[in-house]
Amino acid sequence: xxxxxxxxxxxxxxxxxxxxxxxxxxxxxxxxxxxxxxxxxxxxxxxxxxxxxxxxxxxxxxxxxxxxxxxxxxxxxxxxxxxxxxxxxxxxxxxxxxxxxxxxxxxxxxxxxxxxxxxxxxxxxxxxxxxxxxxxxxxxxxxxxxxxxxxxxxxxxxxxxxxxxxxxxxxxxx
Numbered sequence: 001x002x003x004x005x006x007x008x009x010x011x012x013x014x015x016x017x018x019x020x021x022x023x024x025x026x027x028x029x030x031x032x033x034x035x036x037x038x039x040x041x042x043x044x045x046x047x048x049x050x051x052x053x054x055x056x057x058x059x060x061x062x063x064x065x066x067x068x069x070x071x072x073x074x075x076x077x078x079x080x081x082x083x084x085x086x087x088x089x090x091x092x093x094x095x096x097x098x099x100x101x102x103x104x105x106x107x108x109x110x111x112x113x114x115x116x117x118x119x120x121x122x123x124x125x126x127x128x129x130x131x132x133x134x135x136x137x138x139x140x141x142x143x144x145x146x147x148x149x150x151x152x153x154x155x156x157x158x159x160x161x162x163x164x165x166x167x168x169x170x171x172x173x174x
Contacts, residue, residue, distance in 0.1 A: 011072050013050050016043035026167060030101035034058045053088055055095070061133040063095040068126045080120040085147060089114060089158040092131030093143035097162045100136045107141065107162040114158045124149050139164055 021043050025033040036042040038055040048055070048065075051073070057064035067088050075081040090112050097107050120127060131145035141164050147156040 009072065013046075015046040015049040018043075018045055021045070027103070029103045030098040030105070031058065031060055034063065034095055034099055047087065048091070051084060051087065053091065056128070058095070058099060061096055061100050061136070062131065063092050063099055064128055064130045065092050065095075066126050066128050069120055069122050069124050071122055078121070082114070082116055085116065085120060085156050086112065086114045086158070088127075088129045089131070089145045089147060089156060090160065092129040093145045093158060093160040094131075094162065096131040096133045096143045096145075097136065097141040097160075097164070100133055100141075101164065104167055105164060106167045107164050110140070110161045110163050112158060112160045114156055116156050118153075118155050120147075120155050124155070126150065127155065134159075137164065 024042055025036075028036065033042065034055065035058050037044050038058050044053075044055065047053075051067055052070070053065050053067045055063070056066050065088055067084075069080060073080045073084045090109060093112070094107065094109055101107065127147050127149055129145055129147050131143055134142040134144055141162045142160070143162070144159045145157065146154050148154050
């Protein structure tokens, strides 16, 4: 009798309350909030935990994140799903914008464009997304990003426009 081979995979994900972290973050300038996340003083958003992304660098106007590539990110064709790539690129561009915002200001993505240049598979290893602000104005900001492997080979590029706005006061949010 042949032994059955278990082809099932499992991945356990743990995350912290995103509402509590966001409320704490409202009391910080953008760069301070991002640095608090990078240093572990504040938890990152659940999507970062879900995808295994780590915030690796935060400077004014520039943010980098790393993501280990595994088959749990795959599409039916056997490569990383474009939505996962778009997520990390959107994250670094948005965080780059966030890094230049003062206390009391927020942002949201208005549009994102991604160019997928080559397939990402688990053979690539960990990828690094690097985002930077191109323009930061009172009402809008523009950023771009690229996704690279350890050797610096580019797998995707992206650009975004973000809406920049005043955050509601804490009393108005309750």
